[in-house]
Amino acid sequence: MKLIALSDTHLKTGEIPPQLQTLLEECDLIVHAGDFSTVEAYQAFNAFGKLKAVFGNDDVSELKKLLPERMKFEVEGVKIGVVHEGGLSVTDTTAQGYLAKEMEVDILIFGHLHRPLIEKRDVVLVCPGSPTKPRMSSPSVVELIIEKGSINGRVITLEGDTCQYIKFQDSLEKRTQEKTE
DSSP: OEEEEEOOOOBSSSOOOHHHHHHHHHSSEEEEOSOOBSHHHHHHHHTTSOEEEOOOTTSOHHHHHHSOSEEEEEETTEEEEEESOSOSOSSOOHHHHHHHHHHTOSEEEEOSSOSEEEEESSSEEEEEOOSSSOSSSOSEEEEEEEETTEEEEEEEEOSSOOOHHHHHHHHHHHHHHHHHO
């Protein structure tokens, strides 16, 4: 089973970027950890017919009434939890680890940070970043392959606007390389 985990899309319309559209068409399940922003954006993802989603802090009130704050489901014997705000740090995932244990899940997918993370320990913590509004990273989603209880994940970097910090960092690296050549 191939899952695409994403969050923090913050789309004002139902227009999904082409590269993301292709990934979503090719997967078995879409897991969105909140912050669609609008009902139109939610409907665009739901139109694939394979969406599991929670609401985020930036979602309109209609979505907060329609979607749960937390979700738990099972895929091939693996328990998956989904929340929007699992913690406030990518560098210290203690809160997310405790939340996964509280929810009694093997994988916790969370959003809000706009920066990707896959951390494997006694549970697998997944923050897919944001495919449209990244922070300190490039646009991204996470692909999870679950087969017979085995979990493999990878961050997929997408085309699109990169965080200004990353552009600045890349320009510094380029200047350093030019000076050494």
